[in-house]
Amino acid sequence: MDEVTNFVTENQEVVYHHLISIVFALVIFVIGRWIAKGITGVMERALLGRSIDKAVVSFLGSIVYTLIMIAVLLMALSHIGVQTTSFIAILGAAGLAVGLALQGSLANFASGVLIIIFRPFKAGHFIDAGGVMGTVDKIEIFQTILKTPDNKKVLIPNAQITGSAITNFSAEPTRRVDLVIGISYDSDLRKAKQILADILAADERVLAEPAPVIAIGELADSSVNILVRPWVNAADYWGVYWETLEKVKLTFDEQGIGIPFPQMDVHLHSNKQEN
Structure with missing residues (x-):
């Protein structure tokens, strides 16, 4: 006991310096832990407020808390004189090795977090x-x-x-149905457009606003292509798409509006050679 007392007396300044360093290190650790919990709690509440799955929030929170505590522990050890350079190097090497080994999985994990957060x-x-x-x-x-x-x-x-x-395709409540209806060049264009307008007007699923568009889109090689673009609720898209095509075909057949198939006119010229 006397030897300890003598050692403390002879090295009083050194002992006090180490004690103060240890106290400061403990203070850094306690405050750092409090800050880590606070940051983690704020992050978790923010993520839960965005209706993110609790398991995902807990997992992310534990990762953030662990990273902050590692930084706090290194700061505390550095304050009492421990050389942390080697620890940082080891952690960096381990992180690099794990990152390379799990490169694909980490990329999928990060992408999953982004999808869950930004939706x-x-x-x-x-x-x-x-x-x-x-x-x-x-x-x-x-x-x-x-x-x-x-x-x-x-x-x-x-x-x-x-x-x-x-x-x-489901992000917006309404969608535009894009149809291209081809009629033959010898068909009555005005009559065809009126038939298309009547078909859309008779369908209750077609929205009045925005108004449907019926316009000439192209004078193609074998047909006059009419653009038919009604707006519908997203849930009615495919029903309107399929049924409108069927109604157009049946009505055009009844009204004598031809829907041509691709064709080519071939002209033969006979060259007679005089003897």
């Missing part, structure tokens, strides 16, 4: 993404599950979705 689509939307067209069944961290119109289940990696264009 370019949600479950039930009909989309074209990653080269696949279908209805969104479920959005997961690493993949998104679509159901195609013929009832196939397709699992698409999230990185493939965010790395390409996303077309969301």
Whole structure:
């Protein structure tokens, strides 16, 4: 005991300096932990406010908290004189190794988080993404599950979705039906346009605003192409599309409006040689 007392007495300044450093390190650790919890809590509340899945929020919160606490621990150790350069190097090397090993999975994870946060689509939307067209069944961290119109289940990696264009057909409440109706050159153009207008007017699913467009789109090689563009509610799109084509064909047949097929006129010239 006397030896300890003598050592403290002889090295009083050094001991006090180390004690103060340890106290400051503990203060840094406590304050850093409080800040980490505060930042994590704010982030989790913000994500939950955007209706993000609780499991995803908890996972992201734990990652953020761990990263902040690692930084706080390194600061505390550095304050008491521990060389943290080697720890940082080891952590960096380990992070690089893990990142390279899980490159594809991390890309899918990051893309899944972006999809969940920014919500370019949600479950039930009909989309074209990653080269696949279908209805969104479920959005997961690493993949998104679509159901195609013929009832196939397709699992698409999230990185493939965010790395390409996303077309969301369900994002807006209304859609425009684009039809091209070709009639023969010898058919009555005004009569054909009136028939098309009557067909659209008789369909209750066609919206009055914006008004449907019926206009000449092209004088093609074998036909006069008429653009027919009514606006409908998104849920009525395919019904109006298919039924309008059927009504146009039946009505044109009844009214004598010809719908031509591709054809080519061939002119033969006979060259007679005089003897």
